[in-house]
Amino acid sequence: MKRFLVLLTAVLLLTLLLLWPVLYDNPESRKPNTVSLIEDSLKIQKIESPKAKQVHVDSVIASQAEITQVSFLTKENDELTYMDVYRMKRLYWLCKDAIYAASQDENYNPVVRFETMAAHLIKDQPTWPTNKQVQAIQRHAIKCDALMSQVNAIDLPQLDQNNNGFSLYIDPQEKINRLLSLMQPDSIKAKNIADVLKLVDIWNQHYLKVLELSKGDETHNASEIEVIKAQIQALRNQQQELSEQINNDPEASSQYALTWQEINQLEGKVIELKLIDPEARNTAITTFEIFNSQLFEKLRSADPDVFFEAQMALEKNTHSGNIRFGYKPYKDIGKGQLKMPFIEYVSPGDVIKNIAGLNDNQLFGLVINYATQLYHCELGADCGPESQWIGNYCISVTSYMNPVSCDLDLPTFYQQHLLSENQWHDVQNTLAIIRGVYVQ
Numbered sequence: 001m002k003r004f005l006v007l008l009t010a011v012l013l014l015t016l017l018l019l020w021p022v023l024y025d026n027p028e029s030r031k032p033n034t035v036s037l038i039e040d041s042l043k044i045q046k047i048e049s050p051k052a053k054q055v056h057v058d059s060v061i062a063s064q065a066e067i068t069q070v071s072f073l074t075k076e077n078d079e080l081t082y083m084d085v086y087r088m089k090r091l092y093w094l095c096k097d098a099i100y101a102a103s104q105d106e107n108y109n110p111v112v113r114f115e116t117m118a119a120h121l122i123k124d125q126p127t128w129p130t131n132k133q134v135q136a137i138q139r140h141a142i143k144c145d146a147l148m149s150q151v152n153a154i155d156l157p158q159l160d161q162n163n164n165g166f167s168l169y170i171d172p173q174e175k176i177n178r179l180l181s182l183m184q185p186d187s188i189k190a191k192n193i194a195d196v197l198k199l200v201d202i203w204n205q206h207y208l209k210v211l212e213l214s215k216g217d218e219t220h221n222a223s224e225i226e227v228i229k230a231q232i233q234a235l236r237n238q239q240q241e242l243s244e245q246i247n248n249d250p251e252a253s254s255q256y257a258l259t260w261q262e263i264n265q266l267e268g269k270v271i272e273l274k275l276i277d278p279e280a281r282n283t284a285i286t287t288f289e290i291f292n293s294q295l296f297e298k299l300r301s302a303d304p305d306v307f308f309e310a311q312m313a314l315e316k317n318t319h320s321g322n323i324r325f326g327y328k329p330y331k332d333i334g335k336g337q338l339k340m341p342f343i344e345y346v347s348p349g350d351v352i353k354n355i356a357g358l359n360d361n362q363l364f365g366l367v368i369n370y371a372t373q374l375y376h377c378e379l380g381a382d383c384g385p386e387s388q389w390i391g392n393y394c395i396s397v398t399s400y401m402n403p404v405s406c407d408l409d410l411p412t413f414y415q416q417h418l419l420s421e422n423q424w425h426d427v428q429n430t431l432a433i434i435r436g437v438y439v440q
Helices: 002-023 050-055 082-104 110-117 131-153 172-182 188-215 219-243 250-273 278-300 304-314 348-356 361-379 388-394 403-407 410-418 421-438
Strands: 044-047 067-070
Touching: 082 110, 082 131, 082 172, 082 188, 110 131, 131 172, 131 388, 131 403, 188 278, 188 304, 219 250, 278 304, 278 421, 304 361, 348 361, 348 421, 361 388, 361 410, 361 421, 388 403, 388 410, 403 410, 410 421
Parallel strands: none
Antiparallel strands: 044 067
16 A cells, blocks of 8 residues: 555656646746736737738748737727837838838748848858748748738828828828827836837937037028038039049049049038037037936836837937947037037947946947847847847848847847857946946
C-alpha cells in the first residue's frame, strides 16, 4: 500500500511539472520586452479575412483560411474607440510606403518589391529573403491593406465636400488625424495621449513662431535685397543651362560648382541685410519655453505612447520610416537660413549627451537611439517579434537588416546579434542615464 502511494505521488508530481507551463502561463509574468503590458494595446487575434487577396500576396499565405490581424482593423468604423484611431495613426506611419506602392501597381507583390529594393544586399546573401522574412513582409502588407480599406471607409461628410458639393480628396493621414480630433477619449490612457497630442500642436506653433522671428525682416532693405535675389535667380537659370552641358563639356561641371559658391555668398548677403526684432524674438522664446517645459515633463510619463509622442516632437523627428530617437546637433537650427539660428533650443538628446559626457556625435547618435528604444520596451511598448522595432531589422531594407531578428525580441537581438560587447555596455550606460532623468 505504501509503495502504491509513493508511486501515485510520483506520477502526480510528474504530471504537474509537465502541465505547469500550461496551467500557469500568466501573461503578466512574461518579459515586458516581448509583450506590450499597456492598457488598450494592440491585441492580436486569428480571424478569417478576405482581404489577403487584395494585396496579391504569395499564394501559400493568401490561400490560408486564417491570417494574423490587429483587432482594431476588424471593427466597423462606428465601433472604433479613441485608442483604435490612435493605433491607426501609428500604423499608417509604418504603412505609408506599402500603401503607396500598392496604389501605383495593381499587381503589387510586396515580396517581389522587397527583393527588388534589397537586390544589392541579397546578392551576397542567397538565402534572403528567408521564409520568416517572407511571412513578415506578407503580414505587413495584409495589415496595411486592411488599414487602407478602413481609412477609405471613414465618412467625414462635414469635411469631404467643398461649397459646390464636390467631394474633396483628403490625404489618408490627414483623414485619420481629423477623425482622431473628433473622437472623445474614453479611458485614462486615451486622455493622456490626447493631452500630449494637443500639447505637441501648441508646442509646434510656438516653435515655428520663434523660427519666423529668427529669419529677420526684409522691409528696411527691401530694394537692395530684391537686386540680390534677382542675381541669385539669374545664377539658378545659368545652373539649369550648365546642367544640360555637363555630360558633353568638362568645364561645365566646374562652372556649375562656381555658381553654387556665388549663390551661397549672395544668400549670405541677404541674411546680413535682414533685421531682427530682439524684443519680439525674446518674448517668443520665453513663451515657447513654457510649453517646452510642459512637453519635457511628458517624458516622465510611464506610458510609452505618451513618451513616444513627446520624444518625437522634441527631437523634431518627422520621418515616417525607420523612426530614430535621441541626439541631433541642434545648436545650428536654421544655420545658413535664419538671421539668428535657434541656438537657445535644448533637445532631450542634448540633455542626455551632456550628462554622458560623450563628444562623438555620430557614436552618441547610435548609442542613444538604441538606449531610447530599449527604454520604450521597459515602459511596456511592444518590442517583440511583431513589433515596429523588429520590423526595422526584419523587413526594412537597410544595411542593418538581419533575418535573425524576425523571431526575437528587441533586447535579445541587440545584445546577441547587432551590438558588440562594448557597444552593448555603452547602450546600457546611456539607458541608465535615461532612467535617471525621466523616471519619477
